[in-house]
Amino acid sequence: MTSPVPTQIEREVVVAAPVERVWEVITQAEHLGTWFGDAGTEIDLRPGGRLTIHWREYGTTFGEVVAVEPTSRFAYRWALAHDVEMTDGNSTLVEFLLVPDGESTRVRVVESGFTDLAADVAQQAKHARENTEGWAAELAELAEYARTYVPNRVERETTVSAPIERVWAVLTEPRHVGAWFGDGVNPMEVDLRPGGTMQVEDGTYPATFETIEPPRRLAYRWAPSFPGEAVRDDNSTLVEFTLTPVDSGTLVRVVETGFARVTATLDTRQRQVRDNEEGWTTMIGRLEKYLAA
Secondary structure: OOOOOOEEEEEEEEOHHHHHHHHHHHHHHHHHHHHHHOOOOOOOOOOOOEEEEEEOOOEEEEEEEEEOOOOOOEEEEEOOOOOOOHHHEEEEEEEEEEEOOOEEEEEEEEEEEOHHOOOOHHHHHHHHHHHHHHHHHHHHHHHHHHHHHOOOEEEEEEEOOOHHHHHHHHHHHHHHHHHHHOOOOOOOOOOOOOOOOOEOOOOOOEEEEEEEEEOOOEEEEEEOOOOOOOOOOOOOOEEEEEEEEEOOEEEEEEEEOOOOHHHHHHHHHHHHHHHHHHHHHHHHHHHHHHHHH
């Protein structure tokens, strides 16, 4: 006789976003607490870490992270009753399986363990039925959120075998900046003071310095999606270089933020993030090569 309670339930959706972005959206609290739980989420992203999901209407669900395999598998157990701690008898296993599909991502959710619940068959079947319907709705919300989400931060870092004073000079002096960040031949125009400018690509992308703290911190705003335009709050992002001495040389970290606040179309903002993720990877490589010469 066929059991009225399925061994597992599955739902699948293709999300119009790269797998790295989808992974971020399903594993980071700031996102999980928006498209899934609507009143916030806390997550300790490691096997055995605690997961807490809040809903305005239903209360709080408690769970535990089971697997974290970037960017392919995320799994957790969660209590099916709200506002009670998770136990083996009141919880199921949820697995998110991610597979790149061109520029999109195929997301499959598998939830299992309904037959192991400490409940009668009718209640087990009810949980399975409700969650089958629920995952259809939640994956639709995930797809829309990931499609329209604009990451607000790009970060790269490297450790170079050079003293911090030399790295600072390479980041700020015209002949060095032109060599690794510019055309590789001509010095770049650099007016190194708060409010001063740096003329990237002969002024096509002017940057305005905000913070200068030799030899540890340098910050400027620029508008790489708006060539030729002066820097404004609504068209620019903030780039921050932080230098830290370490035994092997200097740790260089560059962080660019503010993509989400740029006044532009969704496609333009998402393209800017993608371009700058690739761009900073390239530029950090050029910085490493220049310092090693």
